[in-house]
Amino acid sequence: MSHAQHPERIVVVGASAAGLSTAEALRRGGFAGTLTLVGDEVHPPYDRPPLSKQLLSGAWESERLHLRSTDQLTGLDLELRLGVTAVGLDQDRREVSLSDGSVLGYDALVIATGVRARRLPGTDGLPGVHALRTMDDALALRGSMRPGARLAIVGAGFIGAEAAAVASGTGCQVTLISDLPQPLSDILGPELGAMLTRTHTDHGVRVETGVLATGIPTRDGRACGVELSDGRTVDADLVLVGIGTVPNTEWLRDSGLPLGNGVECDAYLRAGEGIWAAGDVASWPDAVAGLRRRIEHRTNAAEQGLAVARNILAGEAATPFTSVPYVWSDQYDLKIQMYGLPRGAEHVRIVEGSVEDRALIALYGSESVVQGVVAINMARAARGYRRHVAEGSSWPLTPA
Structure with a gap:
């Protein structure tokens, strides 16, 4: 029997919605072996959609985002390794190397490392420039938003548009900048995009469309605005950059796994011998559309976690992953x-x-x-x- 047929040690890298969903489904499915969940953040698994909604607005505190209580996590009998990052994978030895120098052996490995916010070049660590991907990101931005503060948001996707709605509600002077003709018009089309533009404008948000952000000027070592491709500059006290994401696959670069736009899986979400991927980082062939997909939706993460757990435990009886993607957004x-x-x-x-x-x-x-x-x-x-x-x-x- 191969390791993967009857795994005794399963390692899940990514203490995310997908990672937690996998771990819970493995236990529910009867897996009684060693189960290790590795997370690069110090926080226990939490929900990301409220970051740009309830947490940013202050309606919720961070504890409400925790997906499970301490007791519930304890009940899963996990080896929970938080605040440590996976830095390498050796497929032959079936080992994952961690940033603290430790090595985890596995019979089955689940990659749920998600994505990180894409940065504007040269802005890493620049005071006044924010991303909105983690709990710490949301709390840092929330702590900087004051009535009257000028906030420039680069990118009018779901994150940027939701943050604009929250920030305008807290009294910030918000400018929403997009290279698209209308916010979200690449997804929703021009008519609904125009409706969103009117909604934001009605709430006092200045919407600048059809322009690229080309740089972040600084004053006294802090961001002080956004330079636009048409030569204008939007003055700002704070800048939020929401221009998409990058899959967290760098740690797998020398692993021999197929990496493209994420970890490239087969229809069963399998990426290699005894290796699976779930959530935002997973790219898989969608049988219905005939295309390779990578979907960054909260429901998809949970569904793929369930599917991976099922397929690990099913062995030869694994089933292809299919779903109807679902996402929601609250704006005003x-x-x-x-x-x-x-x-x-x-x-x-x-x-x-x-x-x-x-x-x-x-x-x-x-x-x-x-x-x-x-x-x-x-x-x-x-x-x-x-x-x-x-x-x-x-x-x-x-x-x-």
């Missing part, structure tokens, strides 16, 4: 929910509600197949459309 009084992958759709059609009412359901598709559903302030109705994405339903793009 807008609750945005998204099923599937609307980005790049050829057609968008509002099938319920309207932009004027700021309550709607829009279908996204190519030719005749539904690939995504976006709901704004219509949560209950949205769930009814999820199956169209799951089934790749055809729908008429022009009224019958």
Whole structure:
């Protein structure tokens, strides 16, 4: 029998939603061996979506983000290694090297190291420049936001747009900068993007679209604004950079694992002999779309953790991973929910509600197949459309 068929030692690298989901599912599935969970942060596993919402606004304190209580974690009988980073993998020896000099042997390894915030070149450690990826990031930004403070946000994706909504609500003077024609228009399309722009503008946010941030000027050793590609400068006391992420795969560079945009897995989320990946770092072939996917959604992380645990324990009876991606975003009084992958759709059609009412359901598709559903302030109705994405339903793009 190979190690991987009946593992006695499982190491999960990444004390994330995906990592915790894997560990819990392994125990629920009957795994009674040694289970080690490694996390590079000192915090126990916590939830990331509230970072740019409730934690940033001060509505919640950090303890509320913890995914499990101390007692619950203890009940999993984990070897919990927090505040230590994986620095190398030796596939032949089945060993993971950690930053504290220790080495963990494994029979099965789960890589759930996630992603980190992409930085603007030359801004690492520059006072006044913030990211929003970790609990410490959110607390640092929250501690710097004061009524009247000028906050420039580079990037109008979900993180940037949510932070703009929170910051404007705390009295900051917010400028939202995007190279897109409208915030989130690459995902939601121009009509819903324009609605978001109006919503932000109505709440006092200055929205600068179609321009790149080219640099961060400094004064007295601190960031003092953002230089734009059209030659203008946005003055700022604080700068939040939300321009995407980088998969945390550097520690695997010499491992021999296939690395592209993340850890490249097969349809079962397997990346090598006895090695699996889950969550934001995992890239896998989506059988429905015929494309390789890497999805940074909270629900995807939990689902992939469950799937990896199931497949580790199933041995030869492993099953391919399939799901309908789901993400949500709160901006002011807008609750945005998204099923599937609307980005790049050829057609968008509002099938319920309207932009004027700021309550709607829009279908996204190519030719005749539904690939995504976006709901704004219509949560209950949205769930009814999820199956169209799951089934790749055809729908008429022009009224019958």
